[in-house]
Amino acid sequence: METFAFYLFSILIVGLFCVTVMSRNILYAMTSLAAGMVLISGLFFLLGADFLGVVQLIVYVGAVMALYAFGMMFFDATGTVKENNTPATTVFLLGGLSAVVLVVIFAAPAIGGNVHALYPTPEGATNPQAVGLVLFTKYLIPFEVAAVMLLVAMIAGIILAGKKMDKSLSRMKDESAVSEKDVK
Amino acid sequence: MESLVYTALFAPLVGSLFAALFGMKPKSLWTGTVTSLLLFVSFVASVLLLQHVMEVGPVHVTLMDWIVAGDMRIPFGFNVDQVTAVMMAVVTLVSTVVHVYSNGYMEHDKGFNRFFSYLSAFVFSMLVLVMSDNFLGLFIGWEGVGVCSWLLIGFWYHKEDVTRDVNPSISPSWAANEAFIMNRIADLGMLVGIFLIYWNVGSLQYDEVFAAVPQMSHTLLVAIGIFLFIGAMGKSAQFPLHTWLADAMEGPTPVSALIHAATMVTAGVYLVIRAHPLYSSIPEVGYFIALLGTFVAIFAASMALVNRDLKRIIAYSTLSQLGYMFAAAGLGAYWVALFHLAAHAFFKALLFLGAGNVMHAMHDELDIFKMGGLKKVMRWTYIYMGVASLALCGIWPLAGFYSKDTILEVAFNEHTYGIWFVLWLTAGLTAFYSFRLVFLTFWSDERYKKYGFHPHEVQKYVLWAMAPLGILAVVFGWWKEEFMEFVTQLLPAYEVSEHTHHMVPILIVVTSAIAIGGIVVAYVLYHKRLRRNPKIEASLPYRVLSNQYYIPILYEKAISKPYAELADIAWKEIDMQVVDATVDGIAKLVEESGDETRKMQTGNLSDYLKWMAAGAIILAVLAIVAVVKS
Amino acid sequence: MIGLGHYLILAALLFSIGLVGVIRRKNLLMLFFATEIMLNAANVAFAAISSYYHDLSGQMFAFFIIAVAASEVAVGLGLLILLYKKYGTLDLDNFTMLKG
Numbered sequence: 001m002e003t004f005a006f007y008l009f010s011i012l013i014v015g016l017f018c019v020t021v022m023s024r025n026i027l028y029a030m031t032s033l034a035a036g037m038v039l040i041s042g043l044f045f046l047l048g049a050d051f052l053g054v055v056q057l058i059v060y061v062g063a064v065m066a067l068y069a070f071g072m073m074f075f076d077a078t079g080t081v082k083e084n085n086t087p088a089t090t091v092f093l094l095g096g097l098s099a100v101v102l103v104v105i106f107a108a109p110a111i112g113g114n115v116h117a118l119y120p121t122p123e124g125a126t127n128p129q130a131v132g133l134v135l136f137t138k139y140l141i142p143f144e145v146a147a148v149m150l151l152v153a154m155i156a157g158i159i160l161a162g163k164k165m166d167k168s169l170s171r172m173k174d175e176s177a178v179s180e181k182d183v184k
Numbered sequence: 185m186e187s188l189v190y191t192a193l194f195a196p197l198v199g200s201l202f203a204a205l206f207g208m209k210p211k212s213l214w215t216g217t218v219t220s221l222l223l224f225v226s227f228v229a230s231v232l233l234l235q236h237v238m239e240v241g242p243v244h245v246t247l248m249d250w251i252v253a254g255d256m257r258i259p260f261g262f263n264v265d266q267v268t269a270v271m272m273a274v275v276t277l278v279s280t281v282v283h284v285y286s287n288g289y290m291e292h293d294k295g296f297n298r299f300f301s302y303l304s305a306f307v308f309s310m311l312v313l314v315m316s317d318n319f320l321g322l323f324i325g326w327e328g329v330g331v332c333s334w335l336l337i338g339f340w341y342h343k344e345d346v347t348r349d350v351n352p353s354i355s356p357s358w359a360a361n362e363a364f365i366m367n368r369i370a371d372l373g374m375l376v377g378i379f380l381i382y383w384n385v386g387s388l389q390y391d392e393v394f395a396a397v398p399q400m401s402h403t404l405l406v407a408i409g410i411f412l413f414i415g416a417m418g419k420s421a422q423f424p425l426h427t428w429l430a431d432a433m434e435g436p437t438p439v440s441a442l443i444h445a446a447t448m449v450t451a452g453v454y455l456v457i458r459a460h461p462l463y464s465s466i467p468e469v470g471y472f473i474a475l476l477g478t479f480v481a482i483f484a485a486s487m488a489l490v491n492r493d494l495k496r497i498i499a500y501s502t503l504s505q506l507g508y509m510f511a512a513a514g515l516g517a518y519w520v521a522l523f524h525l526a527a528h529a530f531f532k533a534l535l536f537l538g539a540g541n542v543m544h545a546m547h548d549e550l551d552i553f554k555m556g557g558l559k560k561v562m563r564w565t566y567i568y569m570g571v572a573s574l575a576l577c578g579i580w581p582l583a584g585f586y587s588k589d590t591i592l593e594v595a596f597n598e599h600t601y602g603i604w605f606v607l608w609l610t611a612g613l614t615a616f617y618s619f620r621l622v623f624l625t626f627w628s629d630e631r632y633k634k635y636g637f638h639p640h641e642v643q644k645y646v647l648w649a650m651a652p653l654g655i656l657a658v659v660f661g662w663w664k665e666e667f668m669e670f671v672t673q674l675l676p677a678y679e680v681s682e683h684t685h686h687m688v689p690i691l692i693v694v695t696s697a698i699a700i701g702g703i704v705v706a707y708v709l710y711h712k713r714l715r716r717n718p719k720i721e722a723s724l725p726y727r728v729l730s731n732q733y734y735i736p737i738l739y740e741k742a743i744s745k746p747y748a749e750l751a752d753i754a755w756k757e758i759d760m761q762v763v764d765a766t767v768d769g770i771a772k773l774v775e776e777s778g779d780e781t782r783k784m785q786t787g788n789l790s791d792y793l794k795w796m797a798a799g800a801i802i803l804a805v806l807a808i809v810a811v812v813k814s
Numbered sequence: 815m816i817g818l819g820h821y822l823i824l825a826a827l828l829f830s831i832g833l834v835g836v837i838r839r840k841n842l843l844m845l846f847f848a849t850e851i852m853l854n855a856a857n858v859a860f861a862a863i864s865s866y867y868h869d870l871s872g873q874m875f876a877f878f879i880i881a882v883a884a885s886e887v888a889v890g891l892g893l894l895i896l897l898y899k900k901y902g903t904l905d906l907d908n909f910t911m912l913k914g
Contacts, residue, residue, distance in 0.1 A: 006816045010824050017828060017851050021835035026843060033847050040854050047821070047865040052873050056857070059880050064850070064887050068843075071891040075843065075898055083840040083905055086790060094797050095834035101804045102826035106859075107819055108811075117869035134870045135877070142874075146881040153885030160892025787913030790906045793836050 005046055013039045024080040026072065034065040050127040071161075185236055185243045189262055192229035192272060193311050195222040196279070200304035203297050211296035213287075219300040220283040223307060227276035234269040238670060242266070244317065251320075258388060263317035266674040267457060267522060270667075271314040274526045275447050277656075278533045279307045281649050282442040285537050288646035289438055289544065299339060299436065306332035310447050314454060318388040319378045322455070326419065327371065329448045334364040336443060337435040352496070352736070353431035360435075363428035370418020370425055377411030380404070394461040402466070409462055409469040412455060420452025420506050423480050427736050429503055430487075433495040437540030440495060445502045445536050446529035453509040453525050460518045460675060470514045471600075477510025478595075478603045478610075483733075485613040489620075490729045494539050494550045497621050501576060502532055504610060508591050511603060517594040517678040519671045523664065524587035531575035531583055531657040537650050538569035542625060545639035546632065552621060553714055554637075557630035561639045564647045566626045568654050573622050575657040577615040577699045585696075586661030592695055597684040611695055615702025623710040631714065821862030828855035842894055842904040846887070853883045 016036035023029040037060040044053030085091075119138055122130050135143055199222035203215040236243065242265035251258040264272070283303060290296050309332055313325025338360030345355040353359040382388055384404060385396045397405065416422070421429035432444045443449070456463060456473065463470050484503035491497050505528045513521035545562060546555060559566040575582035578589060588611065595604035632639060641647075668677075680688075709715055720726055728734065784795065832855060835848025857876045864872025898904055 003816050006820065010820075013824075014827060014831065017831045020847050020851065021831055021838065021844075026841075029844060029847055033850065036851070037854065040858060043821075043824075043858055044861050047861050049861045049865060049873050049876075052857075052861055052876050055877065055880060059884055060850075060854075064884055067887050067891060068846075071895065072843070074895045075904065081841045081844065083844075084907055085840065086794065086838050090794065091834055091838045094794065094801065094837055095830050097801050098797065098804075098833050099827060099830035101801055101808065102829060103823050104808060105804065106822035106826050108808075117867055117871075119870045119874075121868045121870055130870060131873060131877075134874060139874050142878060146878055149885050150881060153888040157888035157892040160889065161895045785913065787910035788906055789909065790837070790840055797833055797837055 002046060005042070009039050009042050009046070012036075013043075026075075026081060030065065030068055030072070034061055037061050037065070048127060051131045074161075185233070186245045188229045188233050188236070189243060189245050189264055189315070190247075192226045192233060192276065193262065193308070193315060195226040195229070196304045196307040196311065198222055200301050200308060203301035203304060206297040207301050209297060210294070211291075215297045215300050216283070216287040216290075219304045220280065220287065223276065223280045223283045223304065226307070226311075227273075227280045230269070230272040230276045233264050234273050237264060237266060237269040242674075255386065256382075258318060258320050260321065261317040261389070262315040262321075263390070264315060266671045267454075268314050270522060270526060270671060271454060272311065274529045275307065275310050275314065277652065278442060278446040278529055279303075279310075281653055282438045282533065282537070284649035285441075285540070285646055286436075286438040288643045288649075289540055290436065293436075295339065299336075302332055302335045302339070303439070303442070306336065306443060306448070310451075313451055317390055319381060319390070319393070320388050322458075323371075323374065323378060326374070326415070326451065329443070329451065330364065330367045330371070330419075333367075333432070333443050333448055334360045336439040337363055337432045339436055339439065340434070348736070352493075352732070353434045356434040359428070359431035359433075363432050366425050366428040367418045370415050373411045373413075373418075374415020377408050377415065380408045380411060384408075390458070394459075397461050397465055405462060405466050406469055409459075409466045412459060412462075413469065413473060416452030416455045417476075418452075419455075420449050420510070421503055422452070422476055422506065422510065423483060424735075426480065426484070426503055427732070427739060430496050430499045430732070431736075433493070433499050437495065437536060437543055440499070441533045441536030441540065444499065445532040449502060449506060450509070450525045450529065453506065453513060453521055456510070456513045457518045457522050457525075457675065460513075463513070464516060464676060467516070470516060472514070474511045474514030474595075474600070474603060477507040477512075477514055478606045479507070480504070481507030481511065481610045482606050482613070483507075485610045485617065487729055487732055488617040489613060490726055491617075492551050492553050492730075494542060494552050494555075494621065494625065495536070496550075497552075497617060498532070498535055498539055501535075501614060501618065502528075504614060505532065505576070507610075508588065508607065511607060512591045512594055515594050515598050515600070515603075516676070517591070518675040519668055519678060520587070520590045520594055522671055522675070523667055524591060526667075527575070527583035527587040527657075527660050530653050530660055531572040534568055534650060534653040534657050535572040535576065537653070538565050538572060541565040541642045541646070542569075542639075544642055546637050549632075549635070549637065552624040553631070553716075554635050555625045555632055556628040556714065557626070558632070558639055559626035562626070562641050564641065568647075568650055569626070570622060571654055572657055573618040576618050577703060578611060578695065579699060579703075580692075580696065581658075581661065583657050583660040586664045589692055589695055590664070593680060593684060593688060593691055594678065596687065596691060597680050608695060608698060612698035612702040615699040616706050619703045619706035620710055623706055624714060627711045629713045818862055818866040821866075822859055825855045825859035825862070828852075828858065831855075840906045842897070842906060845906075846890055846894075849886075850883065853879055 013036050016032040016039070019032040020029045020036065023032065037056065041053040041056040041061070044050075044056055119134050122133060125133065196219075199219035202222075203219050206212055206215050233243065242263065244263045245261065247260040247262065249257065250260045283300070286299065286303065290299050293299065306329060309325050309328025311325070313322055313329060316322045316325060338357045341357045341360070343355050343357070345358055348354065378388065381393055384400060385393050387393060400408075418425045429444060429449065433440055435444070463473070481504045484500045484507065488497045488500035488504065491500065505524070509521045509524050509528070512518075512524060541562065542555070542558065542565060543550060545558070545565075549555070571582065575584040578584040578587075592604060592607055592611070595601075595607055731737070784791070829852050832848045832850075832852030835851060836845060839845055839848060857879055860872040860876040860879070862872075864870060864876070894904060901908065
């Protein structure tokens with residue numbers, strides 16, 4: 001059962017992410033990305049990391065993808081993306097090489113056979129409980145720092161995206177026509 | 185007593201630094217005055233020290249630790265014993281006189297302040313040289329006087345180079361470099377000697393080194409003795425490193441008087457005297473020193489016979505007298521060498537200062553053939569130079585008589601009759617060329633009128649400043665016994681055998697006879713007018729002598745030219761073709777590779793990401809390789 | 815039976831897919847998507863190791879990666895919006911101001 005689930009999820013995830021990477025349409029790409037992320041949370045559940053899976057669902061699928069969706073309202077995302085993609089040979093050479101190399105590294109026999117758990121999963125606790133125990137004891141300071149980071153990111157996002165929010169984008173385009181030429 | 189030592193040592197340094205502050209400024213009288221006063225202070229301190237050493241004994245002070253590295257400990261120590269006290273008194277006395285004299289002599293020179301700065305720096309270095317209690321301190325002073333000598337010979341560095349026919353020394357800067365480089369060659373020998381000492385004794389303190397002399401092997405002692413003497417040969421301009429001394433006359437005359445007659449050039453003699461425990465135990469090296477000294481004595485005297493240049497004649501006579509000193513030191517009569525050193529310092533400085541007066545009067549003309557009859561206008565200079573020349577010739581009762589006669593007695597006593605004979609002959613030559621100079625300058629017909637000179641006597645105070653030297657040139661020899669008693673507290677006494685003792689009156693008569701004979705010949709030849717015999721002047725021996733045995737030309741042809749060509753090859757073939765080409769090649773490689781890789785910098789983020797991915801993959805591959813290999 | 819190696823190889827493949835996206839795409843938004851894929855690949859690896867070694871540190875790191883990814887999206891999107899407002903495009907080929 002587990003094997004079946006793993007292969008199912010894996011194939012689906014790989015396929016969906018390939019769509020994300022290859023698709024010319026942003027909406028397709030985003031949708032397949034979101035779907036892939038949902039399936040990754042499935043992998044987490046398989047691994048027994050229930051809490052991580054839930055967080056994955058909430059943060060990635062819920063928040064991040066929603067953010068992208070909202071962000072895309074600013075861009076002209078309905079049509080296909082016109083771009084000069086890097087030549088396929090380069091892409092597949094580099095991508096393939098990296099895949100081979102990484103697989104070789106991960107597939108190699110693990111060097112540290114006698115790895116000891118630094119924070120072993122507590123006996124008898126459910127996963128969320130265990131996570132809570134470790135997160136609020138050993139990882140309290142990183143957790144707080146992460147909280148501050150998120151706050152900073154929020155403020156930054158608001159300020160960056162919120163600038164000149166009251167002005168119409170189409171009109172701004174005309175204004176920026178001159179500078180656009182400069183860029184080119 | 186300690187404060188006296190420091191006063192004597194550092195007063196000239198203070199003066200030098202003070203004058204250096206105004207080095208670039210136009211002349212200000214007080215730099216000369218202040219440095220002269222400080223020198224006088226140093227002189228007084230030296231005399232007090234001399235008295236103290238006489239009554240109480242040597243003074244030893246340690247200023248501070250200089251080099252402490254592992255087992256090596258070299259302090260800045262100063263030792264004032266009998267020899268040092270004598271040297272200090274001589275050096276500071278002559279220096280003081282020369283400083284005062286220079287106030288007048290350099291009066292119109294643009295570099296007045298600079299001159300005094302150098303001159304005082306020289307005195308400081310010289311004092312370090314004689315006062316140091318170890319070989320390294322001696323070496324510091326040794327190099328210090330070398331640098332000051334270089335600065336002062338090249339004092340008029342702006343003069344253009346001319347050919348050897350016009351001026352045998354080519355130019356002041358050329359002469360300065362020659363002196364410096366010759367001394368470098370010799371100093372290498374000295375350094376090797378010092379290294380040998382340190383290597384084998386483990387200390388450079390005089391007392392420890394000399395205490396270790398009896399334990400050292402004979403070969404080693406000979407090696408050390410020879411290497412140290414090579415250093416002494418350079419500084420004291422012994423053959424074959426002698427050419428620089430005559431060329432050093434390009435410097436201002438007070439410099440010639442102080443550095444190239446009275447003090448610095450005697451440093452070599454001082455070194456041999458200082459290292460007497462070493463040289464006493466290697467008599468064969470001593471004998472070689474004596475032979476070389478004797479050779480230089482007659483060699484230099486022969487060149488002086490025909491020279492026409494006022495200062496060069498005196499320079500050759502200095503060389504000749506240094507030869508006497510080495511002869512004495514080499515034969516083991518160290519105190520005699522020191523005695524002649526001191527006496528020589530007085531009368532030779534006096535002679536040079538007199539020559540300076542003449543030069544001043546003759547507007548820097550040095551050719552004695554263009555002078556004559558100057559005694560009428562320069563009475564006092566004439567008297568001074570006459571006295572100095574008499575002292576140099578060794579006429580009773582002047583200083584030179586006592587010192588030189590003693591050297592001849594030593595040579596006789598050692599049964600080295602060859603040395604005695606040559607030195608005796610040299611005494612006659614000395615008398616001849618000294619008085620040839622005196623007669624051609626001050627007597628005979630007034631040839632200068634033909635050349636339109638208007639000579640005049642120098643300032644009064646300058647003449648007064650020379651007085652102490654004049655007096656000492658006369659009376660110094662009278663203290664021979666006291667001097668001997670004093671310095672033989674440190675130096676080995678020299679015993680004259682019974683036989684020699686009986687011979688002394690005869691020796692004196694014989695020596696005085698040849699000296700007087702030389703004077704008489706000079707008188708007959710030159711007292712009325714300048715006699716020139718074109719036949720003699722065209723003859724080979726005359727030309728050989730007047731061209732300094734063609735040695736400078738030989739050096740130039742045999743050493744300088746090939747060396748320059750070698751350097752040229754090294755420059756054009758090795759440096760340009762190999763070293764520079766390599767460096768240029770690397771620069772070119774970097775530049776071109778930069779130029780090529782510049783194309784990577786497209787400004788497009790996507791390209792950068794590609795490079796980054798490629799780099800990451802390479803790193804990962806390397807990691808795999810490393811793991812697999814291990 | 816599914817072992818740690820399976821998960822790790824999956825993570826490696828996902829990472830490579832992300833890398834292909836990063837290299838291939840010129841649209842900045844698509845680059846962001848590709849980056850998310852790469853981050854997720856890392857998360858999978860962390861979670862797998864955490865699970866198989868019974869060590870919670872891996873999950874902790876995964877949490878922080880998620881936090882970082884969220885922050886990155888917030889700030890990155892803000893910047894993208896600014897960029898789009900200024901130049902009207904997100905195509906990397908149009909941004910070559912840093913050309914050497």
